[in-house]
Amino acid sequence: MKKNALIIDHEACWGCKTCEVACKQENGAPDGVRLIYVTEDGPQKVDGKLSFLFQVNICRQCEDLPCAEACPAEAINKRDDGIVVMDDESCTGCRACLEACSYQAIAFDEEKDTARKCNLCHHRVDKGLIPACADNICLAHCIYFGDPEEIEKILAEKRKARNAKSA
């Protein structure tokens, strides 16, 4: 089975938050419920220089699944292609997964009283489309979707080109 992953090239991210809105448009999460969100990392002194990055935070599709283990309703499951899907219908709203996730990647919809997380737009992926945030919307081209090995190859090349400038 083809593996699917979403990989962020954080060095390229400008913090424009277009991915957040692309997700809203696709998944219609209500106000305050963010399945993908951008935070600031820094500024902090690193080797005498101020480091300041943006972090795109989203479900990591972990290998082991502390969220699924914590879920009494078995609402979180990993598919063969690696996509970890949370089924809102089965969710009982106990919030155990929110506690279990070490990335703060699970949101809570107070109105529906259920947890929500990024399901990697599996409804799109299954129909031959790309997740909304990764569908070439990012003006920094920092969100990649597909085979993780292929993506890592691309990113390695990208880093090489980027760093060639220091030569």
Next chain:
Amino acid sequence: MYEFKYSNAEREMEVYGYDSVVKSHCRMCHGGCGVLVYVKDGKVAKIAGDPDCPINHGTLCSKGLASAQLVYHPDRLTYPVKRVGPKGSGKWERISWDEALDTIAGRILDYKEKYGAESVVFGYGTGRENEAVIYRIANLLGSPNVLTAGHFCYGPRIATSIITCGTNPIIDYDNFPKCIMMWGNNLAISNPDEYKGEPFSVALDAGAKLIVIDPRLTRPAARADLWLQLRPGTDAALALGMLNVIVNEGLYDKEFVENYTFGWDQFVKRVHEYPLHKVEEITWVPQEKIRAAARLFAKTKPAALQWGVAIEQQINCADNDRLLMFLMGLTGNIDAPGGQVLYKTPPIVNVSRFGAHAMLPKEQAAKRLGGERFRLAGHFAIINPKTVWDAILEEKPYPVKMLFFISSNPVLTRANAREVYKALQKVDFMAVADFFLTPTAELADIVLPAATWLEMDYIGDFWKRHGYILPRRKVVQIGECRSDHEMLNDLAHRIGQGEHWWDTFEGGLDHILQPMGIRWKDFKEMEYIRGEVRYRKYKEQGFSTPTRKFELYSTTLEKMGYDPLPQHREVPESPVSAPELYREYPYILITGARQPGFFHTENRQLPWMRELHRDPQVEIHPETAAKEGIKEGDWVIIESPRGKVRQRAKLFSGIDPRVVAAQHGWWFPEKEAPGHGWDESNINILTDNAYDGCDPEMGATNVRTLLCRIYPEAREGE
């Protein structure tokens, strides 16, 4: 290079069952990006970038994606209204377009007869691609007064580039600049003209070196090879310092200087007035850094300068623009592939010709407000806002009786907001066209419902300088909303200008395209048209300036009675120019850093945008915050000699402890009409608009740099 070209429109259509997909051209900022608009049951269902558009290559920004939230917003004005209570009472009554336009037409003709056409002032904000129609109607009426953002936004780049090298030099991202100097700009999150963030990102990923000039640590500044954190408002001195290095180290393009520039000797003399030790003292930037940046920019070919509006909203507006052009020119990057190109527009009726400036009688042009003081601005039909407020409040040099603002919210966006508010309250008659009843519209007599970009046919990017025009295709009709172009076309007939206008504005689009031998119905079938791209055209024909040279010494400014060479001027309120005031207001306040999602005062009622920024924020260094007893998230008072407002503190070590950075454009659509909290967090309550603080050539208001004090709201009144 990894190819990004997703957005599988065909598959989207199948999977989601959309009825159609319309290619169009976004205008949630100045316009620019190609979009795909998916439609279902007659409604906009999804917006995506157009992968085939040469501007954005399929990418988009948060605002573009949120367009449908604007189109279908429940608070949108969808029919004309007139005021029924006293001015500013927030009481409105629905009227017909006929009644609205007849009333406006009647007023225009009446004031023209009694007080002269100059008593009627038209205005627009930062532009919804409506500038050409607004100038046309004003010029044909005989009013020389069109109040725009042009005095301190883009207008100065146009005016100064025309007098220096013929037109605005635009970065040639297609040919990958190898060094980019980003000056007072952050195009990936702001609302840039011409190109957006995508080609900049690609150029960097291809290995371009990056130099960033900014008082704040932006992400580009953090990623840069060199970040020059200058004292706010000292851009001209910094540029002169870099030019000093380039001249003294012989890093300039000697062939270019010898054959294609005017005023080299005088220029060199001026540059020698700015030795690096002096520049360091003025700008706070260490000499070594200035030298390193100058060398890197001058030695890397091709290099490009990504400038932004921050350098224009200062007392040094025109000189800043010219100095940055000198950096482009003297390093041999003007009209060079991968540098900065003087692009040709396709052969159409351009903005200036469409604007009918030639039809304004000379004696009327001579009455342009502030035209004698701000002569470069006046020459380009641009006026300074205070001249209008003064003409309303003091009737000097003559009374202004009527305002017609189209897409403008000056009580938020112009300096000395309380004076603006007073003038708008006093003016005899005001019409406004906008999407919502904004705090400005609430002071009007008649408000017209404006169409968004999804509700109009238009020739997108018609006014820009990258050489492209792209069709904006109408997708939906909302209520009785009309495009600015359609409503002014209609109004023009009612004030006797019929012969210069058309039955519908499609005729205007045909007119613009006519020199190409095509009509709107042909153009709307096309992807885009670009003017011919040629490099180093000056080698054959010189530059389009009075001397045919790249003018380091401006013969135009000399004739107008200005210093022909650029200089550094201190902003009126700085630790240097006002040391006594600085003791009372001990921080340098900078304003207006862009927030993704907002376009000046727009979009605060769109849920997806507001979710990105709930409250106005002021950045303050943690050391300064500790000194003032301010904690993260506290509501704080920012105060200047003009007044005070509240914003929430964000502790940020990417700013000098002597500087605080407040956001602009804040009002609260959710708060009660008619004020909507316009003066609670509006940073222009604090800014000044006195003439002697404005750029002497362009009349640019200094809204970016002033002095302030800052303290926790809880301590107010102590």
